[in-house]
Amino acid sequence: MKIHEYLARNLFAEYGIPIAEGDVSKTPEGAVAIAKKTGFPVVIKAQVLVGGRGKAGGVKVVANEADLTSEFNRIKNLNIKGYTVETLLVAKAIDIKKEYYLAVTIDNIKGDVVIIASADGGVEIEETAKTNPERIIKFYMQGVKTLDEARWAPVAAQLFSDVRLQKSCTSILQKLLKLFFEKDCSLAEINPFVITGEGNLIAADAKVIFDDNGLDRHPELLPLRDMKYEDADELEAKEKGLSFVKLEGNVGCIVNGAGLAMGTMDAVNLLGGRPANFLDVGGSSNPEKVLNALKIILRNKDIKVILINIFGGITRCDDIANGILIALKQIKIPVPLVIRLTGTNEKEAKVLLTSAGLTTFTSMRQAVTEAVKASK
Amino acid sequence: MSILIDQNTKVIVQGITGRDGSFHAKQMLEYGTKVVGGVTPGKGGQEVNGIPVFNSVKEAKDKTGCNAAVIYVPAKFAKDAMLEDIANGIPLIICITEGVPVLDMVEVKKALSNSQCRLIGPNCPGLISPGKSKIGIMPGHIHKAGDIGVVSRSGTLTYEVVYNLTINNMGQSSCVGLGGDPIIGTRFVDVLKLFQEDPDTKAIVMVGEIGGGDEQLAAEFIKKHVTKPVVAFIAGRTAPAGKRMGHAGAIISSGDSTAEAKMQILRDAGVMVIDFPDEIPQALTASLK
Numbered sequence: 001m002k003i004h005e006y007l008a009r010n011l012f013a014e015y016g017i018p019i020a021e022g023d024v025s026k027t028p029e030g031a032v033a034i035a036k037k038t039g040f041p042v043v044i045k046a047q048v049l050v051g052g053r054g055k056a057g058g059v060k061v062v063a064n065e066a067d068l069t070s071e072f073n074r075i076k077n078l079n080i081k082g083y084t085v086e087t088l089l090v091a092k093a094i095d096i097k098k099e100y101y102l103a104v105t106i107d108n109i110k111g112d113v114v115i116i117a118s119a120d121g122g123v124e125i126e127e128t129a130k131t132n133p134e135r136i137i138k139f140y141m142q143g144v145k146t147l148d149e150a151r152w153a154p155v156a157a158q159l160f161s162d163v164r165l166q167k168s169c170t171s172i173l174q175k176l177l178k179l180f181f182e183k184d185c186s187l188a189e190i191n192p193f194v195i196t197g198e199g200n201l202i203a204a205d206a207k208v209i210f211d212d213n214g215l216d217r218h219p220e221l222l223p224l225r226d227m228k229y230e231d232a233d234e235l236e237a238k239e240k241g242l243s244f245v246k247l248e249g250n251v252g253c254i255v256n257g258a259g260l261a262m263g264t265m266d267a268v269n270l271l272g273g274r275p276a277n278f279l280d281v282g283g284s285s286n287p288e289k290v291l292n293a294l295k296i297i298l299r300n301k302d303i304k305v306i307l308i309n310i311f312g313g314i315t316r317c318d319d320i321a322n323g324i325l326i327a328l329k330q331i332k333i334p335v336p337l338v339i340r341l342t343g344t345n346e347k348e349a350k351v352l353l354t355s356a357g358l359t360t361f362t363s364m365r366q367a368v369t370e371a372v373k374a375s376k
Numbered sequence: 377m378s379i380l381i382d383q384n385t386k387v388i389v390q391g392i393t394g395r396d397g398s399f400h401a402k403q404m405l406e407y408g409t410k411v412v413g414g415v416t417p418g419k420g421g422q423e424v425n426g427i428p429v430f431n432s433v434k435e436a437k438d439k440t441g442c443n444a445a446v447i448y449v450p451a452k453f454a455k456d457a458m459l460e461d462i463a464n465g466i467p468l469i470i471c472i473t474e475g476v477p478v479l480d481m482v483e484v485k486k487a488l489s490n491s492q493c494r495l496i497g498p499n500c501p502g503l504i505s506p507g508k509s510k511i512g513i514m515p516g517h518i519h520k521a522g523d524i525g526v527v528s529r530s531g532t533l534t535y536e537v538v539y540n541l542t543i544n545n546m547g548q549s550s551c552v553g554l555g556g557d558p559i560i561g562t563r564f565v566d567v568l569k570l571f572q573e574d575p576d577t578k579a580i581v582m583v584g585e586i587g588g589g590d591e592q593l594a595a596e597f598i599k600k601h602v603t604k605p606v607v608a609f610i611a612g613r614t615a616p617a618g619k620r621m622g623h624a625g626a627i628i629s630s631g632d633s634t635a636e637a638k639m640q641i642l643r644d645a646g647v648m649v650i651d652f653p654d655e656i657p658q659a660l661t662a663s664l665k
Contacts, residue, residue, distance in 0.1 A: 106478055108558040109589060111485030143486025145479075184477055214477040216452065245616060258556065259530025259585055262611040263653065266635075269614045270651055278615065311532045311539070313501070313515045342539060344515050364536060365654050 001210045003224045004047045006089045008206035011183070015175045017190075018202045022091025028072040031090045032065055038092035040064055046075050046085040049229050054123060056080045061093050083228070094204050099192035100159060101125050102173065104180045113141040113180070115173065117155050121192035145181055149174050168201045183221065184214025233296050240292045241282050249274025251375045252297040252306040252335075254290065256281050256315045264309045267364065273372035276303055281315070290323025295331060305336050305374035309364060312343025321349035325356055336374045340367035377576030378505030378550040379525070379567070380468060380494075385509050387444040388413040388436045388466075390457045392424050396472070397448035400513055401425055404446075407516040409509045412440040433460045444468040446502065446511050451475035454498060455484060462487045469561070470511050471497035481559035488561060495561025501531040501553035512553065514538075522547015524660065525571035527564060528583035529554050529590070533611055536653045537583055544657035549577040556585075564594035572602050579605040579660050582647075584638060586612030591638040595645035605663035606647045607656055610635045 006024045013019055021038045024047065025031040035042045046058030053059060058080055062068045068090075078085050099121035107114045117137040120128045129136050139155045149170045156169035172190075180188045187209040194204045210221055227235075237244035243258065247265070251273045255261035258280045265275040277297060281289045290308075297306060310320050320341065327333065340361040341349045350360050361367035381387075387404070391397035392414025402425045405411050413428050413436040420431035430436040433445065445466045447457045454473040461469045462484070476498045488495055496503060502512010507521035518535060520542045528534040534553055541548060552567050554560055564582060571577045580602070584591040591610065598606055613635040639649045648659045 106482070106558065109563070109593070111482060111559040113479075113482055143482055143489070145483070181479065184479055186478060211478045213451065213475050214479065216475075217477070247614070247616065255532075257530065257532025259528075259533030259583070259611050260536055262585060262615050263530075263533045263536065263609075265614040266611060267652060275614055311535045313532060313535055314513050315532075343518065343535060363654070365652065 001212055001215060001221070001225055002049050002229070003208055003210070004049065004087070004226060005045065005206050006047055006087070007224050008208040009089070009203075011179060011208055012203055012206050015179045017172055017175045017179075018200070019206065020091040020094050020202060020204065022089060024087050024089050026087055028069040031068055031072045031088060034090040035065070035068055038090075041093040042068065042090050043093045044068065044072055044075060045089045045091070046078060046080060047087040047089055048080045048083050048085060049226060050081040050083060053080055058085065086228075094194055094202060095197035096192070096204070097195045097197055097199070099194055099204075101191050102169075102176070102193040103187065103189035103191070104176050104185070105187045105189070107140070110140065112143055115139040115141070115152055115155055115177075117159055119159055121194075125191060147174055147178055165195070165199075165201060172201060172203075179208070183208075183218060184211045185209065186211045233299065237279070237292075237296055241286070241289060242293055242296070243278070243280040243282065244296060245278040246300065247275055247277050249276045250302045250304040251371050252276045252279075252300065252303045254279050254281060254293045254297065254306065254308045256310050256312075256320075260309065260311055264307065264364070264368070267368045268307065268372060271365075271368050271372045273368075273375050276300055287319050287323035287326055290320055291327040291330065294327045294333065298331070298333065303335055305338060305371050306333070307367060307371035308337065308339045309367060310341050310343070312341065312345060315343075316345045317341040317343060317349035318345040318352060321352040324358070325352065328356070338367050338371040338374065340364055377574055378508060379570040379574050379577070380496075380503060380550060380552065381444065381505050381509045381511055383408070383508040384410070385444050385468070385511070386410045386412045386440060386442045387446055387509075387511055388415055388430075388433070388440065388442045389427070390415045390433070390445055390447045390461075391449035392416055392427065392429055393419050393422065394448060398424050400448060400472075401427055403516070404510055407510045409511060412442050433464045433466065437464050437466065442466065444470065444511060447471040447473055447498075449473060451477070455480035458484045458495065459487055462491050462493050465491070465493065467493055469493055469495045470500070470502050471495065471555075471561070472500060472502060472513060473497075474499040476557065478559055481557070484561075485559060496552065497555040497557075497560060499557040500555030500560070501534065503550060503552040505550045506548050514551070514553070518542055519551065520545075520547040522549065523576055523578040524548050525567075525574065525577040525580045526551035526583070527554065527567040527571070527580065528552070529556055529585055530583055530611065533653070534583055537581060537609065537656060540654045540656055541581070546657055546660060549574060558588070564590050565597045568594060568597055568602055568606075572604060577604065579607070579664055581656055581660070582606060582608045584608060584610045586610070586615050586635045586638070587633050589633060592641050595641045595647065598642075598647060599645040605660070607659045607663060608639075608642050608647045608649045609653055609656065610638050610642070610649065
């Protein structure tokens with residue numbers, strides 16, 4: 001789960017990581033009030049959960065009230081990668097002497113927590129990682145959930161020659177790791193991590209992503225989610241135990257299992273059609289899920305055909321068949337259904353569907369071919 | 377022959393008194409798997425489907441001599457279940473549970489690195505050596521004993537692949553479902569190595585998907601160490617581009633994890649990459665000539 005910069009900043013503050021003074025505002029008047037408190041110049045930053053915000057003109061340093069008001073209004077009216085800007089962060093502009101990069105994340109392949117640091121912070125950090133990988137420091141925690149500063153002192157020593165800065169960096173890293181461990185993060189990133197003109201270290205930006213699997217033990221984090229970034233259908237699907245992602249095409253897909261669901265979309269595409277969605281009904285055998293899946297898919301008015309591709313394992317084909325029959329009684333399905341069922345209780349399912357006048361396929365290729373034909 | 381499990385593998389089921397645990401314990405027994413015990417703390421002394429239940433892995437191991445454990449406990453207990461197996465030296469641990477927090481897996485990986493145990497999963501369908509033993513949730517009847525090794529990151533997509541092999545009379549030595557989580561115990565490279573060393577596996581099918589860097593590592597390994605034919609299918613060519621994880625994700629993976637990129641890397645390593653699961657049997661026939 002991603003959260004906005006200002007919420008990540010709040011977490012940083014809670015854990016004692018230094019940030020520039022500031023607050024968020026939805027109005028230019030509010031922004032002016034914040035700026036008067038912090039003093040000009042201030043930086044104003046669009047709060048959006050997509051990358052490339054700076055390049056889209058969503059970040060600006062302003063030196064006086066008039067500029068603040070006009071720039072605030074300009075940014076407020078931006079559309080950044082399809083998202084409108086509702087809230088802006090207004091923070092005291094930092095006198096930047098040098099930009100660094102500091103992050104804690106997971107290396108999946110190593111299965112370990114890793115500190116990543118570089119003396120080349122800023123937006124070009126990924127480019128640096130490609131062209132000058134030796135300028136990126138990777139420090140593995142070796143599976144140890146410690147907060148002992150001595151452990152990662154070498155990272156600070158590689159970044160800074162000044163002993164005072166080393167100490168400050170080590171302490172900030174400890175706080176970042178504490179946040180990372182305590183809140184089940186998958187990323188805690190400071191970019192840029194800045195030395196100010198006065199020679200202090202400060203987080204000039206804050207990015208935190210939480211592990212979705214860890215959210216169960218952090219109910220306090222759920223209100224931090226910005227619902228604007230969640231598709232309503234996708235959220236509803238999630239509540240009903242389905243996994244759904246809307247796409248551009250016209251062949252609705254209902255599949256069991258994420259891999260087969262992706263494979264089915266690929267097959268539709270390969271045989272000349274366009275999948276309208278990814279939908280995984282999951283592993284359980286609840287007929288209700290098929291009904292819910294059909295309801296969600298049918299909201300998309302582009303749909304020309306619905307392809308149901310089930311490979312029964314834990315999912316029993318006859319349960320899916322019953323779900324289809326229940327749906328046919330309860331809702332109007334104005335497009336053809338192409339049904340493919342193989343695996344556990346396939347025979348029972350076919351008897352159920354055939355007696356209701358529906359045709360079923362055993363081969364995935366045949367079913368996909370039929371669905372693509374119906375979509376034209 | 378087969379890899380990892382066979383008719384002599386003795387397995388205990390952690391979470392056997394739960395809904396999934398009891399159902400799949402029965403399915404495994406019916407398939408012929410030697411299910412020798414179950415573990416649910418506090419429910420020792422009971423029986424489920426005629427299988428004795430123990431309070432701890434230690435007790436189960438002492439009484440049954442099991443050499444594998446399969447986990448069906450809820451996500452919040454999965455870490456402890458895995459750590460208990462590792463502490464008791466269970467050589468093969470299969471974790472079916474979905475939704476295990478990543479930091480829990482970091483702890484489990486640490487414990488594994490100091491042990492002789494192997495973990496498959498979490499969030500996986502398990503593994504099967506057809507005709508000998510199945511440990512997991514896959515439908516046994518679609519499999520057939522033979523000499524094709526199957527390794528996959530997916531569940532139902534693997535069934536699709538296996539089904540296409542079986543109806544074309546191509547049996548399998550073993551089929552291993554690695555699991556879809558970011559941190560898993562066993563990866564493509566580990567299983568490719570086992571299949572390469574298994575005298576009765578003649579060819580290998582690998583089923584990958586978008587995201588992560590495992591297929592790339594597999595390609596590197598195949599190029600250097602695998603002499604048997606490998607056929608691959610990669611799912612997710614039409615999947616929307618993954619959501620970015622700050623800069624750190626890109627710095628760590630530093631590679632292109634799209635399906636197309638993975639397919640190309642595998643092709644460059646001499647793997648026959650096919651477009652549709654039902655093309656696998658033909659590709660295998662061609663590559664075995």
